[in-house]
Amino acid sequence: MEPRLSLVTLGVADVARSRTFYERLGFTASPASQEGIVFFPAGGVVLALYGRDALAEDAHLPPNGGGAFGGIALAHNVHKREDVAERLAKAEAAGGHILKPAQDVFWGGYSGYFADPDGHPWEVVWNPFVSFDADGRLLIP
Numbered sequence: 843m844e845p846r847l848s849l850v851t852l853g854v855a856d857v858a859r860s861r862t863f864y865e866r867l868g869f870t871a872s873p874a875s876q877e878g879i880v881f882f883p884a885g886g887v888v889l890a891l892y893g894r895d896a897l898a899e900d901a902h903l904p905p906n907g908g909g910a911f912g913g914i915a916l917a918h919n920v921h922k923r924e925d926v927a928e929r930l931a932k933a934e935a936a937g938g939h940i941l942k943p944a945q946d947v948f949w950g951g952y953s954g955y956f957a958d959p960d961g962h963p964w965e966v967v968w969n970p971f972v973s974f975d976a977d978g979r980l981l982i983p
Contacts (some may be wrong), residue, residue, distance in 0.1 A: 843881075847887055850916065853894035854960045863959050866936035885978055894960070915955070917965040919972065919980050923952045929966045930954045956966045 854860040861871060861880045869889065872881040880891040898905040906912075920926055925942040933956040934940055941963060944954035953967035973981045 844884070845904050849888040849890055850884075851890040851892050851897060852958070852960065852962050854958075855892050855894055855898035856959075857891050858895060859959055863937050864889070864891070867933060880890055911963075915963045915965055917967055920966060920968050920975075921974065923968045925952055926952050926968050933958075933966075 851912050852860070852957075857878060857880060861875075864880075864882060869882040869884065869947040870898075872883060878896070879891060882889040883935065885941050895905045905944060908924075918929065930940060930944055931982050937959055938956040939955050944952060946965070948970070949966075951967055951969045953965055955963050955965050971983065975981055
C-alpha cells in the first residue's frame with residue numbers, strides 16, 4: 843500500500859444538512875457531488891459526506907447510530923495562534939458545537955475542538971513546530 847491518504851468519508855445523518863455546514867466553513871463541493879454523496883476537495887485529500895447507515899452497510903459494519911466516539915479526530919492546522927479561536931467561532935456559527943475551547947496544550951501548541959452536526963470531532967490547532975508548503979499542505983519535520 844502506498845503511504846498516502848486519498849479520501850476521508852464521514853458518515854452523516856443528513857447529507858444536505860452536513861453539506862450546508864461544511865460549505866459555511868468554506869469548503870466548496872465538487873460538481874461530482876450528488877444528492878446522496880458530497881465531495882469536497884481539501885488540499886490534496888477529498889472530504890466526502892455519505893449517509894451513516896449506507897456507509898456502515900458498505901463497509902459491512904453494524905450502524906452505531908452516532909454519538910459515540912469512533913476513535914478518530916480530524917485536524918485543521920492554522921498558520922497563527924490567533925486563528926484557532928477565530929476558526930472555532932466560525933465552526934460554532936455554522937452550526938457546530940465547541941467541545942474544547944482554544945487553549946495552550948502541554949506540547950507547546952494551542953488548540954481547541956469542535957464537533958460537526960453529526961458529532962465528528964475536529965481539532966483546530968496551531969503548532970509552532972510545523973510549517974506549510976506553497977500549496978498550504980502541512981510539512982512535518
